[in-house]
Amino acid sequence: MICASCKAENPNSNWYCLNCGASLRDPAVKALPAGSARPTSPAGTSRRKAAPKKPAVKPEKIFAGRYRELVKIGDGAMASVYRALDTVLDQTVALKVLHPDLAANHDYIARFKREIALARTITHPNVYRIYDIGQSEDSHFISMEYVEGEELKSIIQSRPPGLEEGLRIIRQICLALSQAHRKGIIHRDLKPQNIMLEKETGRCVVMDFGIAIGETSSAITQSGAFLGTPEYISPEQANGQNVGQAADIYAVGIIMYELFTGKLPFGPGKPLSVALKHINETPVAPRKLKPELPRELEAIILKAMEKEPARRYQSAAELAAELGRLSGGMEYSEALAAFAAERGPGLQLSSQNPYLNRNMIRDRRFFYGRKKEIATIYSRIGAGRPQSVSIVGERRIGKSSLLHFINESGNRLSYLKESASYIFIFMDFQEKRRSSAQEFFVSLFEKLKEETAERIGSLPEPGYDGFKEVCERLDGEKMKLVLLFDEFESITKNRNFTPEFFAFLRSLANNYNVAYVTSSVKNLQELCHNREISDSPFFNIFSNLNLGAFTEQEARLFVGEPSRIAGNPLEEHFDSVVELAGYFPFYMAIACSILFDFDFEQVHPRKTVFENIEELFLDEAGMHFQFILDSLSRDEIRFCKKIIDQEPLGDVDRYAARSLIRRGYLLAGETDQELRLFSGTFAKKLLEHLLKEKIT
Structure with a gap:
C-alpha cells in the first residue's frame, strides 16, 4: 500500500504509514508534524502540552447533590479524578469527571460510557468497582472505588x-x-x-x-x-x-x-x-x-x-x-x-497422567508433602552463616526429589530472604560414580560458570586453589554458596577422594559462606571407604535429617490433588492405594498411576477389581519390593513374619521394630498388636519370599 502523503510503501495490512505516520485508510488525515505524537489512551496524559482545561467541578460545592469534600488526585487527557465523600453511601469514593470541553464530543462520551459498561461486567478483587454513573449540568461522571x-x-x-x-x-x-x-x-x-x-x-x-x-x-x-x-x-x-x-x-x-x-x-x-x-x-x-x-x-x-x-x-x-x-x-x-x-466445566487441565514421574520429581507442580523437612532445610541454609544438612533415607523415599525442590529457583524466592544473594549448584553423583577429584572440580566449575560468571567475572582453573578463590570472591560480594550433592555416598565410598578432599570441603564451610546439602541411604559416616575419613571432623558440620514415608495427611494430598487437577479424582481409592503402596511416595505414584488409567469396565472375570490392580502394581513394584527383602537380615525377615502372624514379641524383636519403623517398612501403633508392615501387598510378597527361601 502506497502512502498518499509521503509515497512510502507499506504492508497492505497497515492502517498508518510506517514512514510518516499518516493514515493509509483516510486520505484526509495528513502526516503528523515532526515531533508530534499520536493520541494515546484517553485516560493517559497527553505527550504535548494541552490547552488549559476548564475545571470539571468546583471543589467547594456539593457535586451532583451527593458528593462533598472533593480533592483532585489525578488529571488525564479525557477526565479528572477526585477523591470525594459520597453522602448517600457514606464512604470515600473516586469520581472520574469528563472534562467539560469534551462534553460535546460524541466520541469521548461514547468511550466514557463504554468504560462504565465494560468495567461493570467484571467482578474481581483486582479490578476496580463502579458504583454509579451520572451527569451534573455539563459534567459526565463515574463514581467508583477509591483505592488509597x-x-x-x-x-x-x-x-x-x-x-x-x-x-x-x-x-x-x-x-x-x-x-x-x-x-x-x-x-x-x-x-x-x-x-x-x-x-x-x-x-x-x-x-x-x-x-x-x-x-x-x-x-x-x-x-x-x-x-x-x-x-x-x-x-x-x-x-x-x-x-x-x-x-x-x-x-x-x-x-x-x-x-x-x-x-x-x-x-x-x-x-x-x-x-x-x-x-x-x-x-x-x-x-x-x-x-x-x-x-x-x-x-x-x-x-x-x-x-x-x-x-x-x-x-x-x-x-x-x-x-x-x-x-x-x-x-x-x-x-x-x-x-x-x-x-470451562468438564474440561481437564491436562489429559496426561500426573503420576508418571516416579523417580525424580523436578517439576514442583507435582511435588507434594515434606513441608516440615523443606522448612527445616531452608531455615538452616538461610541462617546467618548457612549450615550444612545431610538428608538420610531409604531408596525410593524421595531424597532426590526433595533436593530438586530445594534447588528450584522459585522455591528459593518463597523460602529465603534475599534469595538473590544465594548461588545454588546441584550435582548428581549417581551419574559419575567413579570420577576423580579433578573431574569433580571440572564438573563443578562448568555449573559455576552458568551461575556466577556475570557476577564475579571469569573463573580460575578448576582445582583446590581455584575453588577456594571462587569462594573468596563470592564472600567478598556477600554471596552465599549452597552445594547440593545427590547420592553423596558415591563420593565418600570412592577411593579417588582422599581425606584431604573432605578436609578441604570442611575448611570452606568453616571460613566462608558455603554450605552443603547431601542425600544418602545411610548416615554418611557409615559409608566411607576408610576409617580416617569416617572419623574426620568433616561430618561434624552436618545436621542429619531423616526422611521417612509420608504422613497420612501428606498421602491423602498426594492421592487427591494431582488427580483432581488432571480431571480424574482418586480420593475414593485412597485405602486401596495404601494397601498396595503404604505411605512410600514412589510406590504410591505407581499405584495412583495404575488407578488413574485403569478401565474398571475391563477386568479379568475371575479376579476382583483389586486383584487386577494389584497384579499390574506388582509388575512394576515387585522388583523393588524384592530389593527391600534382599536388604533385610534373616532376623528382620523372621520378625516381619511374627508381625503378620501376630505372635508375641520379645526384647530383641523390639530392637528390630525400631530399625524397621525408622526406615519406613513398619508402621507403629500404641501396642505390639498394632504394629503392621507398611503395605498389605508387601506382606504377601514377604510370605512368598519366606516359602521360596525356606525361612522359618
Whole structure:
C-alpha cells in the first residue's frame, strides 16, 4: 500500500504509514508534524502540552447533590479524578469527571460510557468497582472505588519491588485480566500508570477500561490513530491489526520487564519510533540487565513478549499459573483454579497422567508433602552463616526429589530472604560414580560458570586453589554458596577422594559462606571407604535429617490433588492405594498411576477389581519390593513374619521394630498388636519370599 502523503510503501495490512505516520485508510488525515505524537489512551496524559482545561467541578460545592469534600488526585487527557465523600453511601469514593470541553464530543462520551459498561461486567478483587454513573449540568461522571495507594509506575521508579513482591503483583494483574478476558473484554491500555497498589493490603487493582474493547476489534480509531500507550502496545496493536487477549499479555510482559529490570525494553522516545521497535526489534535479555534474576523468570518474560501472538501465553490465567509455579504457595493454587475455570466445566487441565514421574520429581507442580523437612532445610541454609544438612533415607523415599525442590529457583524466592544473594549448584553423583577429584572440580566449575560468571567475572582453573578463590570472591560480594550433592555416598565410598578432599570441603564451610546439602541411604559416616575419613571432623558440620514415608495427611494430598487437577479424582481409592503402596511416595505414584488409567469396565472375570490392580502394581513394584527383602537380615525377615502372624514379641524383636519403623517398612501403633508392615501387598510378597527361601 502506497502512502498518499509521503509515497512510502507499506504492508497492505497497515492502517498508518510506517514512514510518516499518516493514515493509509483516510486520505484526509495528513502526516503528523515532526515531533508530534499520536493520541494515546484517553485516560493517559497527553505527550504535548494541552490547552488549559476548564475545571470539571468546583471543589467547594456539593457535586451532583451527593458528593462533598472533593480533592483532585489525578488529571488525564479525557477526565479528572477526585477523591470525594459520597453522602448517600457514606464512604470515600473516586469520581472520574469528563472534562467539560469534551462534553460535546460524541466520541469521548461514547468511550466514557463504554468504560462504565465494560468495567461493570467484571467482578474481581483486582479490578476496580463502579458504583454509579451520572451527569451534573455539563459534567459526565463515574463514581467508583477509591483505592488509597500508589501507581505501580511510581513504585517502580522510586522503590522497585523485590522478586517475590514483584511476582505477587504480576500474578494479581493476570488474574484481573483473566476475569476480563472471560467476559470477552480486552483492556488495550495496560500499563503501570493504570495499576494501583493499595497501601494497607498490597492489593493490586487494574484501572481505566476507557479504551477497552470486545475481542477482535481494531486497535485503530476511525481517524487512523492507534489507541494505547506506545511503550506498552503489542506489535499487532502498533501495526493496526485486530487485537485479542494476546495484546494484553504482551503488555504484561513489558510491565514485568520494567518491574524486574528497572528499564523499558523499548523507549521512551517518539511514539512512532517506539511502535516500530515493538514490531521489529528484539529486547535485551532481562538477565543482561539484572544477572540475579532467575532464568525461569527471564524465560517467562520473553515468552510473554513474543512478536507473534500465537507464541505467547495463550491466556492470562496460564501466565498466572506459570508465575505461581515459580513462586509457589497458595498463589499457585489460586492461579491454577483460574486456569481451570477458564477452560470451562468438564474440561481437564491436562489429559496426561500426573503420576508418571516416579523417580525424580523436578517439576514442583507435582511435588507434594515434606513441608516440615523443606522448612527445616531452608531455615538452616538461610541462617546467618548457612549450615550444612545431610538428608538420610531409604531408596525410593524421595531424597532426590526433595533436593530438586530445594534447588528450584522459585522455591528459593518463597523460602529465603534475599534469595538473590544465594548461588545454588546441584550435582548428581549417581551419574559419575567413579570420577576423580579433578573431574569433580571440572564438573563443578562448568555449573559455576552458568551461575556466577556475570557476577564475579571469569573463573580460575578448576582445582583446590581455584575453588577456594571462587569462594573468596563470592564472600567478598556477600554471596552465599549452597552445594547440593545427590547420592553423596558415591563420593565418600570412592577411593579417588582422599581425606584431604573432605578436609578441604570442611575448611570452606568453616571460613566462608558455603554450605552443603547431601542425600544418602545411610548416615554418611557409615559409608566411607576408610576409617580416617569416617572419623574426620568433616561430618561434624552436618545436621542429619531423616526422611521417612509420608504422613497420612501428606498421602491423602498426594492421592487427591494431582488427580483432581488432571480431571480424574482418586480420593475414593485412597485405602486401596495404601494397601498396595503404604505411605512410600514412589510406590504410591505407581499405584495412583495404575488407578488413574485403569478401565474398571475391563477386568479379568475371575479376579476382583483389586486383584487386577494389584497384579499390574506388582509388575512394576515387585522388583523393588524384592530389593527391600534382599536388604533385610534373616532376623528382620523372621520378625516381619511374627508381625503378620501376630505372635508375641520379645526384647530383641523390639530392637528390630525400631530399625524397621525408622526406615519406613513398619508402621507403629500404641501396642505390639498394632504394629503392621507398611503395605498389605508387601506382606504377601514377604510370605512368598519366606516359602521360596525356606525361612522359618
